[in-house]
Amino acid sequence: xxxxTSEFLGIRSPNPFWLASAPPTDKAYNVNRAFEAGxxxxxxxxxxxxxxxxxxxxxxxxxxxxxDRRVIxxxxxxxxxxxxxxxxxxxxxxxxxxxxxxxxxxSVMLPMNEEAWAKYVPMIEDTGVDAFELNFGCPHGMSERGxxxxxxxxxxxxxxxxxxxxxxxxxxxxxxxxxxxxxxxxPAKAAKDGGADAVSLINTINSITRVNYDTLTMYPxxxxxxxxxxxxxxxxxxIALNMVAxxxxxxxxxxxxxxxxxxxxxxxxxxxxLALGASNxxxxxxxxxxxFKIIDDLTDGLSAFLDDKGMTSVSxxxxxxxxxxxxxxxxxxxxxxxxxxxxxxxIECGRxxxxxxxxxxxxxxNTVNGERRFEVxxxxxxxxxxxxxxxxxxxxxxxxxxxxxxxxxxxxxxxxNPMRKTK
Amino acid sequence: MPAPDIRPxxxxxxxxxxNFADLHPPLSRGEALIEADRCYFCYDAPCxxxxxxxxxxxxxxxxxxxxxxRGSAHTILSENIMGGMCSRVCPTEVxxxxxxxxxxxxxxxxxxxxxxxxxTDPIFKxxxxxxxxxxASGRRVAIVGGGPAGLSCAHRLAMLGHEVKVFNxxxxxxxxxxxxxxxxxxxxxxxxxxxxxxxSIGGIEVEDEVELGKDFSLSALRDAYDAVxxxxxxxxxxxxxxxxxxxxxxxxxxxxxxxxxxxEDKSTLPVGRNVVVIGGGMTAIDIAVQSKRLGAEKVDLVYxxxxxxxxxxxxxxxxxxxxxxxxxxxxxxxxLHGIDHVTAIEFDKNGQSIVLEADVVFKAIGQKLAGExxxxxxxxxxxxxxxxIVDGDQATSVVGVWAGGDCVAGGDDLTVSAVQHGKVAAxxxxxxxxxxxx
Numbered sequence: 001x002x003x004x005t006s007e008f009l010g011i012r013s014p015n016p017f018w019l020a021s022a023p024p025t026d027k028a029y030n031v032n033r034a035f036e037a038g039x040x041x042x043x044x045x046x047x048x049x050x051x052x053x054x055x056x057x058x059x060x061x062x063x064x065x066x067x068d069r070r071v072i073x074x075x076x077x078x079x080x081x082x083x084x085x086x087x088x089x090x091x092x093x094x095x096x097x098x099x100x101x102x103x104x105x106x107s108v109m110l111p112m113n114e115e116a117w118a119k120y121v122p123m124i125e126d127t128g129v130d131a132f133e134l135n136f137g138c139p140h141g142m143s144e145r146g147x148x149x150x151x152x153x154x155x156x157x158x159x160x161x162x163x164x165x166x167x168x169x170x171x172x173x174x175x176x177x178x179x180x181x182x183x184x185x186x187p188a189k190a191a192k193d194g195g196a197d198a199v200s201l202i203n204t205i206n207s208i209t210r211v212n213y214d215t216l217t218m219y220p221x222x223x224x225x226x227x228x229x230x231x232x233x234x235x236x237x238x239i240a241l242n243m244v245a246x247x248x249x250x251x252x253x254x255x256x257x258x259x260x261x262x263x264x265x266x267x268x269x270x271x272x273x274l275a276l277g278a279s280n281x282x283x284x285x286x287x288x289x290x291x292f293k294i295i296d297d298l299t300d301g302l303s304a305f306l307d308d309k310g311m312t313s314v315s316x317x318x319x320x321x322x323x324x325x326x327x328x329x330x331x332x333x334x335x336x337x338x339x340x341x342x343x344x345x346x347i348e349c350g351r352x353x354x355x356x357x358x359x360x361x362x363x364x365x366n367t368v369n370g371e372r373r374f375e376v377x378x379x380x381x382x383x384x385x386x387x388x389x390x391x392x393x394x395x396x397x398x399x400x401x402x403x404x405x406x407x408x409x410x411x412x413x414x415x416x417n418p419m420r421k422t423k
Numbered sequence: 424m425p426a427p428d429i430r431p432x433x434x435x436x437x438x439x440x441x442n443f444a445d446l447h448p449p450l451s452r453g454e455a456l457i458e459a460d461r462c463y464f465c466y467d468a469p470c471x472x473x474x475x476x477x478x479x480x481x482x483x484x485x486x487x488x489x490x491x492x493r494g495s496a497h498t499i500l501s502e503n504i505m506g507g508m509c510s511r512v513c514p515t516e517v518x519x520x521x522x523x524x525x526x527x528x529x530x531x532x533x534x535x536x537x538x539x540x541x542x543t544d545p546i547f548k549x550x551x552x553x554x555x556x557x558x559a560s561g562r563r564v565a566i567v568g569g570g571p572a573g574l575s576c577a578h579r580l581a582m583l584g585h586e587v588k589v590f591n592x593x594x595x596x597x598x599x600x601x602x603x604x605x606x607x608x609x610x611x612x613x614x615x616x617x618x619x620x621x622x623s624i625g626g627i628e629v630e631d632e633v634e635l636g637k638d639f640s641l642s643a644l645r646d647a648y649d650a651v652x653x654x655x656x657x658x659x660x661x662x663x664x665x666x667x668x669x670x671x672x673x674x675x676x677x678x679x680x681x682x683x684x685x686x687e688d689k690s691t692l693p694v695g696r697n698v699v700v701i702g703g704g705m706t707a708i709d710i711a712v713q714s715k716r717l718g719a720e721k722v723d724l725v726y727x728x729x730x731x732x733x734x735x736x737x738x739x740x741x742x743x744x745x746x747x748x749x750x751x752x753x754x755x756x757x758x759l760h761g762i763d764h765v766t767a768i769e770f771d772k773n774g775q776s777i778v779l780e781a782d783v784v785f786k787a788i789g790q791k792l793a794g795e796x797x798x799x800x801x802x803x804x805x806x807x808x809x810x811x812i813v814d815g816d817q818a819t820s821v822v823g824v825w826a827g828g829d830c831v832a833g834g835d836d837l838t839v840s841a842v843q844h845g846k847v848a849a850x851x852x853x854x855x856x857x858x859x860x861x
Contacts, residue, residue: 067456067488347527350466366467392463393528 002306013040020282021107028091037292041103046080058222073235121168137203152178155190162194200259204230237263248277267301352387433718442716469522476503495542510539557584570598572654572828575845657790672765676787695782702787703733816851
């Protein structure tokens with residue numbers, strides 16, 4: 001069995017799965033249960049100044065469901081901890097004492113003045129936590145008060161706060177980034193420039209779940225009014241993966257450890273994040289949807305995968321896929337693939353035909369010699385992968401390379417590119 | 424010679440109620456959404472092609488997925504006005520569900536019948552009107568028969584703006600939907616609720632308990648109306664043509680089924696201890712299963728050929744077997760025994776004689792037009808094998824007269840086919856009358 005022991009900024013944990021700073025890590029009771037279930041670490045729910053904030057008592061969560069009520073996307077308007085700071089600190093100290101082999105990280109959100117950081121950071125560090133995570137991501141409520149995403153959206157603020165924290169702390173500092181920016185690299189670079197040891201991402205994405213079809217108000221509301229929340233869960237994973245990969249492959253930020261967050265539900269999601277450059281992962285929504293027991297699949301699924309790949313540790317997987325990520329302009333335009341439909345697997349639903357016919361390149365038949373039959377018309381197929389994407393049968397349609405004699409060539413040299421490089 | 428053991432109250436009312444409860448209980452919303460999700464929304468869907476009325480099945484299922492049940496019901500009912508009854512009685516396993524591509528994928532089709540019921544039930548519960556009548560054409564059409572074919576034709580003609588008069592033979596409307604279908608397939612008086620909803624479009628007048636050949640003639644209708652549609656069903660039960668066929672206790676399955684459907688309290692129906700059913704179609708299965716569920720101790724269903732030759736679907740045959748009916752194949756009826764009541768029936772199996780004791784023998788070997796009786800009234804309409812010959816538009820050999828349902832030749836005796844006949848005929852009649860909708 002592959003060794004799942006993880007080391008992130010020198011912090012050891014029995015596996016690379018930490019619970020993200022969120023309701024599941026609100027207090028000792030939950031974190032105890034999580035560690036009993038086997039979670040490798042926990043980032044405590046974000047601490048703030050006393051007196052604590054107050055949460056709404058109306059709905060804090062809402063979801064996008066599949067027809068069988070599987071939660072695909074999740075929205076929340078919960079704020080940081082609403083408990084007194086001392087209560088949290090006492091419980092964190094106790095948890096770290098009871099679970100010395102697990103990672104325990106303090107998430108903090110403080111006002112943008114150095115005094116606050118100088119006052120609280122040593123107090124929190126004294127609990128024995130392994131690291132700080134600076135919450136510059138929370139997109140609702142706290143951002144209206146100049147914290148959370150309001151900091152994360154301004155690289156200069158990120159750098160400033162990271163510097164204040166580093167000055168007051170002797171343990172590692174992770175900066176948690178908001179995805180509510182147009183380019184994730186400058187905030188990551190600001191964290192690095194501020195002396196942060198690592199970044200974690202993504203926090204939640206600004207979102208409104210839907211409207212209430214009866215009242216035609218947004219849904220959900222508190223006494224008739226609602227506010228945008230933060231979107232998370234399976235639906236956000238591709239957005240998170242892109243941002244993780246952008247940081248991992250950038251020359252300025254690529255050397256910074258990344259803690260990957262965003263829709264991790266099963267072990268394959270963890271493989272995605274690790275291979276695209278994260279050194280460990282954090283989970284919240286999946287635990288909030290299914291409970292802590294999902295750690296079983298996350299750990300033994302990942303372990304079996306590493307075994308199958310002949311890898312002995314998680315670190316061997318980290319960043320494996322990063323070299324395969326590039327800019328569009330560098331893709332080989334002379335490489336040709338076409339779809340091939342396995343007629344033995346085809347169930348003749350015709351979906352490939354109709355989507356190609358209606359929305360793409362008219363490259364799949366519906367009839368051959370008077371019989372219902374779906375075949376690729378090679379001359380028309382551009383290799384777009386739409387048919388593969390919509391086919392309900394796994395592996396029925398595959399993309400196959402059509403070899404040619406052309407040397408690799410990309411957009412940077414293409415004659416149609418007015419900005420092409422001349423050799 | 425022991426007296427025949429035929430009596431009511433073989434089972435108490437509670438047990439009978441249980442036996443005659445909905446054969447396929449309706450889907451809950453949760454079940455329907457999950458089942459609807461299984462539909463692949465096929466292109467040129469095989470299920471639609473297999474549906475005699477051509478319902479756009481992927482579309483109505485798509486609308487279930489989005490809780491657009493009124494739209495879903497409209498998609499169904501605009502092709503098949505009896506989509507409610509058909510969702511209960513269609514042999515979907517040999518129609519839409521047989522060709523579902525899920526069969527290829529996982530050997531389990533989408534439950535199209537149950538989804539169709541889920542989509543249409545609210546319409547009949549609330550009486551929601553989904554269709555509007557076109558501007559009045561001033562044309563009048565006579566429809567003979569208040570069954571699925573006649574009512575389907577009537578509804579479509581009313582939609583197209585024509586005035587319709589339906590001549591209905593029975594006290595209640597709906598034809599075999601009301602008198603013929605097994606009780607556990609259409610519970611809660613659904614047949615009447617459906618008829619009431621169909622008629623609620625307006626423009627359809629119904630006269631009950633009037634019979635062609637007795638109370639009016641075809642020639643009178645042809646004189647008084649612009650077109651005539653015959654949906655008269657089949658009334659004469661085929662004979663076994665063996666000795667002692669007129670013995671008491673030898674009964675027509677269709678008559679007993681009608682009696683059963685009309686009974687307020689099914690425990691009051693007389694039921695034989697030993698029941699033998701002759702036939703291999705839906706009627707045979709229905710009478711056999713219902714006899715068993717009324718408390719008959721032993722029910723034998725006897726068919727002269729093999730299981731694959733039976734017109735009852737595999738599901739129906741399975742239903743008979745799991746209901747406790749013994750199904751026999753390759754037995755030819757030879758003679759009925761008894762003096763003043765049937766006591767047994769003798770069969771031939773490859774030269775060997777087999778005798779089954781019987782308090783009641785039900786004949787369910789098909790029906791035909793009451794030919795002699797109707798000969799004069801049909802006015803030279805071409806008939807073949809006791810059924811009316813029609814063309815692709817359901818037109819008979821007589822100009823201005825269309826026909827559909829069980830009374831026409833070449834059909835499959837299904838409700839859904841009768842509905843299609845009525846619809847096709849209505850569109851043809853509209854065209855004949857100069858309508859723009861043909």
